[in-house]
Amino acid sequence: MKESTFRYYPNIYADEALVHADGVCQCCGKKVHEYIEFMYTEENVDCICLPCIRDGSAAVKFQGEFIAAADWVSDSAKREELFHRTPGYISIQDVYWLACCDDYCQFLRYVDDINDLDELGCQEELLQEYAQRKDSHPLDFVRKYLHRDWDVRGYLFKCMHCGKYHLWVDVD
Structure with missing residues (x-):
């Protein structure tokens, strides 16, 4: 590759x-x-x-x-x-990019489903941070429907400076 x-x-x-x-x-x-x-x-x-x-x-x-x-x-x-x-x-909608530490994060990959976030060891932290955004969707909805091939898609970002993961969710 x-x-x-x-x-x-x-x-x-x-x-x-x-x-x-x-x-x-x-x-x-x-x-x-x-x-x-x-x-x-x-x-x-x-x-x-x-x-x-x-x-x-x-x-x-x-x-x-x-x-x-x-x-x-x-x-x-x-x-x-x-x-x-x-x-x-x-x-699904328009491309939105997350930032952290006054720099843009790296887009790593699409989130396969909510369990995919468990493997990172920070599912609740990611979801709680996402919920703080003014344009977020309800967490119960995200937990239930987040899936790479469905109408609720997650995008995983990572800060190049502090190493923290960040989640963006897009809904059709």
Whole structure:
């Protein structure tokens, strides 16, 4: 498996957001064997190579972003890197990115189900922190319906500084 060069998305090569197929990058025009199909733009974009995302040229060319919204961090360079040079994960609604220690967290993976959080040894802590968000869903609902293949999906993040896990939940 290749190593990711996306600071906030270290597992891009193991994730479903990356399409492994032949295509032609709409930004640079090169033939590619892996690409991202989506960004937030008014343009019709369905094939962007990773180098064009990484260097920011796709965001400039298509006047778009790869992340819909995120927690606030004070450093504008970090915001630029996340929104314009980091591909988004596949979400039910819009891609939302969590932050901790005044930096964006790394998106690690999708949560398979509520028991998946037990393996981390911090299920209650994750759920309680999630419940404190103004846009959270009721915890009883999340506990009952959270599943990777259902209409309630969890996204696991980890702070690169303190090592704490964070949970985001998306509902169809």
